Amino acid sequence: xxxxxxxxxxxxxxxxxxxxxxxxxxxxxxxxxxxxxxxxxxxxxxxxxxxxxxxxxxxxxxxxxxxxxxxxxxxxxxxxxxxxxxxxxxxxxxxxxxxxxxxxxxxxxxxx
Amino acid sequence: xxxxxxxxxxxxxxxxxxxxxxxxxxxxxxxxxxxxxxxxxxxxxxxxxxxxxxxxxxxxxxxxxxxxxxxxxxxxxxxxxxxxxxxxxxxxxxxxxxxxxxxxxxxxxxxxxx
Numbered sequence: 001x002x003x004x005x006x007x008x009x010x011x012x013x014x015x016x017x018x019x020x021x022x023x024x025x026x027x028x029x030x031x032x033x034x035x036x037x038x039x040x041x042x043x044x045x046x047x048x049x050x051x052x053x054x055x056x057x058x059x060x061x062x063x064x065x066x067x068x069x070x071x072x073x074x075x076x077x078x079x080x081x082x083x084x085x086x087x088x089x090x091x092x093x094x095x096x097x098x099x100x101x102x103x104x105x106x107x108x109x110x111x112x
Numbered sequence: 113x114x115x116x117x118x119x120x121x122x123x124x125x126x127x128x129x130x131x132x133x134x135x136x137x138x139x140x141x142x143x144x145x146x147x148x149x150x151x152x153x154x155x156x157x158x159x160x161x162x163x164x165x166x167x168x169x170x171x172x173x174x175x176x177x178x179x180x181x182x183x184x185x186x187x188x189x190x191x192x193x194x195x196x197x198x199x200x201x202x203x204x205x206x207x208x209x210x211x212x213x214x215x216x217x218x219x220x221x222x223x224x225x226x
Contacts, residue, residue: 043203043220044155044203099157102154
């Protein structure tokens with residue numbers, strides 16, 4: 001299963017864009033990149049996922065490099081409520097199937 | 113629409129006692145997952161169900177853990193007897209099918225074994 005590497009922690013000023021990087025150099029051609037976040041005392045929350053094209057939804061944007069070896073999650077205007085642990089996950093199995101294998105994630109601290 | 117519902121939210125038990133957790137997945141979701149999350153770590157899969165069949169239970173410690181999903185909807189996860197190292201958050205999640213569908217998590221059941 002492809003593994004991901006994320007910085008353990010990051011800070012971001014409130015109102016600014018938060019850019020969270022993720023390396024997944026061993027990703028297979030049919031594996032998707034998923035992002036979840038976990039706010040303290042809550043279950044993981046789905047944010048966004050993609051295969052090779054950039055994706056955007058109401059929560060965030062996902063930028064995947066052309067070689068697919070890394071990606072960046074962008075929260076365009078971070079708020080204090082975005083403080084959480086962010087997990088970058090390559091979904092195991094063939095294509096967009098199978099279980100999620102979580103790593104350590106990045107703890108994002110949004111500061112006033 | 114209701115999300116994944118879990119109970120109890122918090123549980124404190126003495127070691128060697130049994131404990132059970134209940135999960136009600138999102139309506140229509142036939143795939144159900146149980147994850148365990150230790151403090152400071154990411155969640156780890158314990159078992160995955162497709163309808164009432166357990167299709168991946170390779171990470172479930174079968175000597176003391178058991179799970180069931182009798183009618184392909186609700187599920188229970190049981191630990192008997194509990195050990196100190198079982199203190200963790202037990203997360204239930206569900207999805208519709210296994211092909212290209214988002215997995216949604218419940219709030220988790222926090223277990224403390226003393």
